[in-house]
Amino acid sequence: MRDYDIVIGLEVHAQLLTETKIFCGCSARAGLAPNSSTCPVCMGMPGVLPVLNSKVVEFGIRLGLATGCTIARRNVFARKNYFYPDLPKGYQITQYDRPLCERGFLEIEIAGTKKRIGITRIHMEEDAGKNIHDEHEPVSYMDFNRAGVPLLEIVSEPDIAGPDEAVAYLKELRQILMFLDICDGNMEEGSFRCDANISVKPKGVAAFGIRTELKNMNSFRNVGKALEFEVDRHIGILKAGGRVEQDTRLWDVAANRTRSMRSKEESHDYRYFPDPDLVPLEVDEAWIEEIRSSLPELPSAKRKRFQEEYGLPAYDADVLTQTKALADYFEQCSELLDSPKEISNWIMTEVLRVLNEQDIALPQLKVTPGMLTAMLTLISTGTISISMAKEVFAEMASSGRTAxxxxxxxGLRQISDEDELLGLVQGILENNPAEVKKYRQGKTQLLGFFVGQLMKATKGKANPNLANSIIKEMLES
Amino acid sequence: MKITDQEVLHVAGLSRLKLDEHELKRFLRELNAIVDYMDMLAQIDTAGVPETVHATMLTRALRQDIPERSQERAAALANAPSQREGKIVVPRVIE
Known part of the structure; x- marks a missing residue:
């Protein structure tokens, strides 16, 4: 479709769900009063010693194993030096030439075709503080609560051939992080952040084009739009016989375009060296195996199992495994009632609608799996119709009462009593002789009219299947 | 001399330091002395010696993920030249 190849590599920063920061015991929670979660270690005071949080290593290994990486037995932390107000020490503690995990991959699916995207490396590092710019005065405000919060940086291979693949990769990675319970995946609040390197080259040419780096894309939508914009911009420049300039660009949401950060700083002169405050970390086989044995089922495996075990279509399996909580909800329902497709339908429509409308997470939903399956049983026994069930579901979701x-x-019980319905239909036919005549002359679409009349007479409580067959029978006899 | 004036000025720039003529000469001398010393170390044959980044033999100095008391906020702000609503005020940084 295009005369150009697109080459994208992604760098993701995932904030870890630990209680404390990576090198000190300060709380890693967001939303605390500014600068209240700090100590001499994360504020970079002289003479302090950072000590590594074992949970950070464990979480890093979890992700490494989940993405098929090799786990480094020996880890070294390095200082990445740069001068910026959000960095109290004047350097960030990170890993440089000895990352925790290397050479993994994850699988994405675009329009039914699977593709492997390589993961170059995953390493541990500390987050910087938060910078808030004043809108009116030439000052910025610093909050160091975030300084020292643990991050995993996940670097992909330049295997991504377009914006759609980039978004698919990010969605898969985010889902894995969330299934592993190591990151909350919130893009808007910055606990899952993404930078992209992108270049374009004429089809078939081996050498990569000149790349630009993209930042500030805080939603999947923005990632897609920013990359589309850059692809078009690069191709436009190449077509006009120009040269793409290597730079770092921001996605400007308001202007719907990328713009250069125009940093004069030689920002890549980081002068990395091993951090003398931290000893090397050795990870032994026993620890890796212990973590491996505690890994949960991953999204891709769950999707596959939902199709095989429950006979669900790929679409259903995809929707139901969006979060672990939703998948668990489905499985709890399925344990109570052997009707997977019906359960899936109700979850994909009514359950998701209520979660969305009430703006709640699954644990807050008042309809428990037991309540949903009990309601489905009322449908299958003919006690209530599907349309009644929708009303019942809404009521369960708002009041928490059982179906x-x-x-x-x-008084929602539907009328399934044949004699009662027969009597009512009799009356309707007598009151509408003209319609009866037309129907008998061949205008059979009038069936709906009679069903409507019956529903009106019963306030919608007539069992629809039974109503249909009785009316048909009486008209055609 | 391995390190040039230009390199000293470059590193000074990264560190936000302004050097006068006298300081430039001093750092040029001191940095070159350090590099000379490294060159001397580099002459030692280290073939077969494993890479060492630390003098201690510790390899698993870890802490548990258990919160400890943070410092009082006043202490965090004590060294800040200027503060507002619990935040440290710095000259505007434009990205």
Whole structure:
């Protein structure tokens, strides 16, 4: 479709769900009063010693194993030196030539075609403080609560051939992090951040084009739009016989375009060297195996199992495994009632709608798996119709009452008594002789009219299947 | 001399230091002395000696993920030249 190859590599920073920071015991939680979660270690005071949080290593190994990486037995921390107000020490502690994990991959699927995207490395590092710029005065405000919060940096190979693949990769990676319970994946709040390197070259040419780096894309939508914009910009420049300038660009949401950061700084002169405050970290086989044995089922495996074990379509399996909580909800329902597709339908429509409308997470949903399956049983036994069930579900979700209780108190029980319906239909036919005549002359689409009349007479409580067959029978006899 | 004036000025720039003529000469001399010393070390044959980044033999100095008390906020702000609403005020940094 294009005369150009697109080459994208992604760098993701995932904030870890540890209690404390990576090198000190300060809380790693967001939302605390500014500068209240700091200590001499994370503020970079002279004479302090950082000590590595073992949970950070464990979380890093978890992700490494989940993405097929090799785990380094020997880890070294390095100082990355740069001068910026958000960095109290004047350097960031990170890993340089000896990252925790290397040479992994994850699999994405675009329009039914699977593709492996290589993961070059995953390493541990500390986050910087938060910079808030004043809108009116030429000053910035520093909050160091975030300084020292643990991050995993995940660097992909330049295997990504377009914006759609980039978004698919990010979604898969985010889902894995969330299934592993090591990152909350919140892009808007910055706990899952992404930078992209992108270049474009004429099709078939071996050498890479000149790349630009993209920052500030805080949603999947923005990642897609920013990359699309850059692809077009690069191709435009090349077509006009120009040369792409290597630079770092920001996605400007308001202007819907990328713009150069125009940094005069030789920012890549980081002068890395091993941090003398931290001893090398050796990871033994026993620790790796212990972590491996505690790994949960990963999203891709769950998707596959939902199709095989429950006979669900790929689409359903995809939706139901978006979060672990939703997948668990489905499985709890399926344990109570052997009707996976029906359960799936109700979850994909009504459950997700209520979560969205009430703006709640699954644990807050008032409809428990037991309540949903009990309601489905009322449908299959003919006690209530599907349209009644929708009303019942909405009521369960707002009040937390059981379906049985709601059906009783609202008198929602549908009429499945044949004699009662026969009597009512008889009356309707007598009251509408013209329509009866037309129907018998061949205008059979009038069936809907009679069903409508019956529903009106029963306030919607007639069992629809039964109603249809009785009316048909009486008209055609 | 291995290190040039230009390199000293470059590193000074990265560190936000302004050097006068006298300081430039001093750092040029001191940095070159350090590099000379490294060159001397580099002459030692280290073939077969494993890479060492630390003098201690510790290899698993870890702490548990258990919160400890942070310092009082006043202490965090004590060295700040200027502060507002619990935050440290710095000259505007434009990205």
């Amino acid at each position: 049985e209780d709601i059906v009783q108190s609202k």
